[in-house]
Amino acid sequence: MLELRLVQGSLLKKVLEAIKELVTDANFDCSATGFSLQAMDSSHVALVALLLRSEGFEHYRCDRNLSMGMNLNNVSKMLKCAGNDDIITLKADDGSDTITFMFESPNQDKIADFEMKLMDIDSEHLGIPEAEYHAIVKMPSTEFARICKDLSSIGDTVVISVTKEGVKFSTRGDIGTANIVCRQNTTVDKPEEATIIEMQEPVSLTFALRYMNSFTKATPLSSTVTISLSSELPVVVEYKIADMGYIRYYLAPKIEDDEDMKPE
Amino acid sequence: MLELRLVQGSLLKKVLEAIKELVTDANFDCSATGFSLQAMDSSHVALVALLLRSEGFEHYRCDRNLSMGMNLNNVSKMLKCAGNDDIITLKADDGSDTITFMFESPNQDKIADFEMKLMDIDSEHLGIPEAEYHAIVKMPSTEFARICKDLSSIGDTVVISVTKEGVKFSTRGDIGTANIVCRQNTTVDKPEEATIIEMQEPVSLTFALRYMNSFTKATPLSSTVTISLSSELPVVVEYKIADMGYIRYYLAPKIEDDEDMKPE
DNA sequence: CCGGATCTGA
DNA sequence: TCAGATCCGG
Numbered sequence: 127m128l129e130l131r132l133v134q135g136s137l138l139k140k141v142l143e144a145i146k147e148l149v150t151d152a153n154f155d156c157s158a159t160g161f162s163l164q165a166m167d168s169s170h171v172a173l174v175a176l177l178l179r180s181e182g183f184e185h186y187r188c189d190r191n192l193s194m195g196m197n198l199n200n201v202s203k204m205l206k207c208a209g210n211d212d213i214i215t216l217k218a219d220d221g222s223d224t225i226t227f228m229f230e231s232p233n234q235d236k237i238a239d240f241e242m243k244l245m246d247i248d249s250e251h252l253g254i255p256e257a258e259y260h261a262i263v264k265m266p267s268t269e270f271a272r273i274c275k276d277l278s279s280i281g282d283t284v285v286i287s288v289t290k291e292g293v294k295f296s297t298r299g300d301i302g303t304a305n306i307v308c309r310q311n312t313t314v315d316k317p318e319e320a321t322i323i324e325m326q327e328p329v330s331l332t333f334a335l336r337y338m339n340s341f342t343k344a345t346p347l348s349s350t351v352t353i354s355l356s357s358e359l360p361v362v363v364e365y366k367i368a369d370m371g372y373i374r375y376y377l378a379p380k381i382e383d384d385e386d387m388k389p390e
Numbered sequence: 391m392l393e394l395r396l397v398q399g400s401l402l403k404k405v406l407e408a409i410k411e412l413v414t415d416a417n418f419d420c421s422a423t424g425f426s427l428q429a430m431d432s433s434h435v436a437l438v439a440l441l442l443r444s445e446g447f448e449h450y451r452c453d454r455n456l457s458m459g460m461n462l463n464n465v466s467k468m469l470k471c472a473g474n475d476d477i478i479t480l481k482a483d484d485g486s487d488t489i490t491f492m493f494e495s496p497n498q499d500k501i502a503d504f505e506m507k508l509m510d511i512d513s514e515h516l517g518i519p520e521a522e523y524h525a526i527v528k529m530p531s532t533e534f535a536r537i538c539k540d541l542s543s544i545g546d547t548v549v550i551s552v553t554k555e556g557v558k559f560s561t562r563g564d565i566g567t568a569n570i571v572c573r574q575n576t577t578v579d580k581p582e583e584a585t586i587i588e589m590q591e592p593v594s595l596t597f598a599l600r601y602m603n604s605f606t607k608a609t610p611l612s613s614t615v616t617i618s619l620s621s622e623l624p625v626v627v628e629y630k631i632a633d634m635g636y637i638r639y640y641l642a643p644k645i646e647d648d649e650d651m652k653p654e
Numbered sequence: 655c656c657g658g659a660t661c662t663g664a
Numbered sequence: 665t666c667a668g669a670t671c672c673g674g
Contacts, residue, residue, distance in 0.1 A: 268657090269500070276471035280504070301464040302488075302506035304471065311499045321499065474655070660671080 128156055128192055128218040131185035135214035135229065137347070137367065139205045141176060144344035144365070144373055146198040148174055148337075153249045156192045160371065161216075164251055172337045173360070173376040175254065182370030184213075192218065194225055195247035204240045218244075254376070259354040259362075260329040261288035265308060265321040267351040267365060271342035273306050278335040280304045283380060287330040288323060288355060297335070318349040329355045331379040338363070341375040392420055392456055392482040395449035399478035399493065401611070401631065403469045405440060408608035408629070408637055410462040412438055412601075417513045420456045424635065425480075428515055436601045437624075437640040439518065446634030449479075458482065458489055459511035468504040482508075518640070523618040523626075524593040525552035529572060529585040531615040531629060535606035537570050542599040544568045547644060551594035552587060552619060561599070582613040593619045595643040602627070605639040 132138055145152075145163070152165035160179040166172070180186040208214055208229040215228040222244075229238040273295050277284050281297030281304070288294075292309040310323045341363045345351075348365040355361050360376040367373065396402055409416075409427070416429035424443040430436070444450040472478055472493040479492040486508075493502040537559050541548050545561030545568070552558075556573040575585045605627045609615075612629040619625050624640040631637065 276502075279467050279470065301461070301467065302504060304468075304502065304504045306471075306500060306502040308500050309498075311497075656674090658671105658673085660669105662667105662669080664665105664667085 127187065127189045127220055128216065129185065129187040130156075130161060130183050130216045132182075132214045132216075133184045135208050135212045136210040137370070138214050139208060139210070140344075140346045141178075141367070141373065142198060142202045142205055144347060145174055145176065146202050147343055148172060148340045148375075149198055151195065151197050151245065151247050153193045153195045153247050155251075156188045156194065158188055160186075162371075164254075166250065167337070167340075171334075171377070172340070173252070173254075175372075175374045175376070177371035177373075178367065179371050182367075185215075189220065192220075193249060194218065195245040195249075196225070196242065197245065200242060204242060207238060207240060257354075257356060257359055258326075259359070260327050260356045261293075261323065261325040261354075263288060263293045263321070263323050263353045263355070264350055265293070265353075266319055267342070267345045267348055269308070269321075270351045270353070271345045273308075274335060274338040274342050277304055277306070278339055282335055283332050284335050284338060285330060285332045286353070286355060286361070287328070288325055289328050290323065290325055293321070293323060293353075329357055331355055331357065331361065333361060333377055333379055337375075337377050341377075344373050344375075347373060391451065391453045391484055392480065393449065393451040394420075394425060394447050394480045396446075396478045396480075397448045399472050399476045400474045401634070402478050403472060403474070404608075404610045405442075405631075405637065406462060406466045406469050408611060409438055409440065410466045411607055412436060412604045412639075413462055415459065415461050415509065415511050417457045417459045417511050419515075420452045420458065422452055424450075426635075428518075430514065431601070431604075435598075435641065436604070437516070437518075439636075439638045439640070441635035441637075442631065443635045446631075448477075453484065456482065456484075457513060459509040459513075460489070460506065461509065464506060468506060471502060471504060521620060521623055522590075523623070524591050524620045525557075525587065525589040525618075527552060527557045527585070527587050527617045527619070528614055529557070529617075530583055531606070531609045531612055533572070533585075534615045534617070535609045537572075538599060538602040538606050541568055541570070542603055546599055547596050548599050548602060549594060549596045550617070550619065550625070551592070552589055553592050554587070554589055557585075557587060557617075593621055595619055595621065595625065597625060597641055597643055601639075601641050605641075608637050608639075611637060 148167040149165040150168055152163050155162050163176040204227050211232050212229040217226040224241050224243055227240045277297040281299035285296040292307050295306045297304050308321050311321045314320050344365040347367055352364045360378045363375040365373050412431040413429040414432055416427050419426050424441055427440040429438055468491050475496050476493040481490040488505050488507055491504040541561040545563035549560040556571050558571045560569045572585050574587045578584050608629040611631055616628045624642045627639040629637050
């Protein structure tokens with residue numbers, strides 16, 4: 127028996143918007159710890175990891191570990207039927223091959239339940255080792271999204287270079303080149319507007335902007351984003367989900383770090 | 391060495407939106423006087439002339455005259471990467487075949503530079519003679535834009551007729567005819583809402599609405615537009631750019647002035 | 655001036 | 665059906 131009640135239902139709606147562009151089918155894993163997902167994108171290049179801790183739910187009951195395969199587009203369709211301030215409850219009976227989404231309007235006038243068939247999905251749950259990162263950049267999530275969007279109108283890849291002074295996003299394309307430098311800045315009105323750089327050593331890595339732009343679909347979940355970089359390691363782009371957990375995206379750097387090595 | 395600093399960067403963004411639909415490639419000319427452009431549209435029917443006087447820039451340095459050929463779509467792409475309240479600086483070294491756009495966010499936290507290759511463009515710089523016009527109509531730019539848009543859903547050409555009483559915009563198409571008369575009106579709350587007609591003699595000329603609608607892309611640059619008409623002369627549609635200059639569009643009238651002579 | 659929502663074109 | 669542009673509200 128599974129029963130998860132989430133008062134802030136809009137959060138689950140945003141989570142699905144943040145994942146579904148990247149992943150079509152995935153297993154949601156439910157345990158006493160929380161509600162989580164780990165999946166590769168359809169081209170097996172990027173990885174997304176979601177955690178919603180049990181403490182973040184108003185009510186959390188999970189009698190035994192469950193792995194529930196779902197088509198994320200279908201989940202998203204169901205969740206679009208929930209109002210932004212609806213309370214969402216997920217229910218599944220043990221051994222059932224369906225999951226039920228229940229939506230309660232704030233004034234309890236409307237109660238909807240949507241039942242969806244589960245599917246069998248080969249899960250390839252990778253252990254993600256905790257790593258030490260050469261540089262960790264924390265910045266406003268909207269600013270990061272804007273930069274990725276802007277750069278993708280010039281080129282296909284972004285070089286992210288971190289020094290003590292700031293973080294530089296660069297690209298190069300047919301029509302020219304672009305460099306955007308964000309300086310470390312902690313003297314802001316609100317903490318979520320700060321750009322903070324924790325750096326052990328300088329790092330410069332290249333990534334496909336296409337994936338970065340998919341990651342920024344999580345922007346509505348958090349006002350800040352954390353980008354963790356190490357040579358030879360996948361970058362981690364993390365959006366914290368208040369009081370509940372996080373959504374993390376992993377993407378391996380392109381080998382051809384050197385701009386001059388670009389073909390064409 | 392060229393270095394132009396424009397605090398109100400959004401102005402340059404608007405200028406490009408106002409030109410790029412009409413002109414794909416053009417030379418920007420830079421001299422001590424200012425930053426200017428003159429180009430025919432791609433079908434060589436309309437002419438657009440831009441002037442941004444040097445005094446309008448916060449910093450203006452132009453050591454020697456430069457003519458810089460650019461693809462306006464690419465320029466527009468770059469400028470879209472600037473925030474609306476960014477400070478924009480254009481830089482070019484003498485003899486360089488590139489131009490650099492620099493964008494500074496208001497708080498200086500984000501500094502971006504975009505480098506673009508220049509191109510060689512045959513410039514056909516026409517001297518535009520100052521002319522006396524039979525009629526000059528000044529009206530709110532939004533109203534003119536609305537009229538052109540509305541009429542183009544009925545017909546392909548507009549007849550602009552000016553008398554002392556007002557200006558009439560007429561069209562005719564398969565589904566019917568339309569006439570919009572704007573009366574001279576100076577008794578308004580704000581001067582930019584006035585419709586003012588200076589007329590030496592009545593005039594009635596026909597123009598292709600397709601071009602008129604392109605001209606109205608400059609509407610965000612000015613709250614008023616000035617339309618100068620003379621028989622046998624191209625109309626001038628001018629949008630003043632506050633403190634800096636103007637953007638002017640020239641379009642020859644259609645010969646078949648007479649509505650009844652329309653073919654089809 | 656920015657963010658959200660809506661509407662429309664591809 | 666999705667992404668872009670525009671309009672409106674904070």
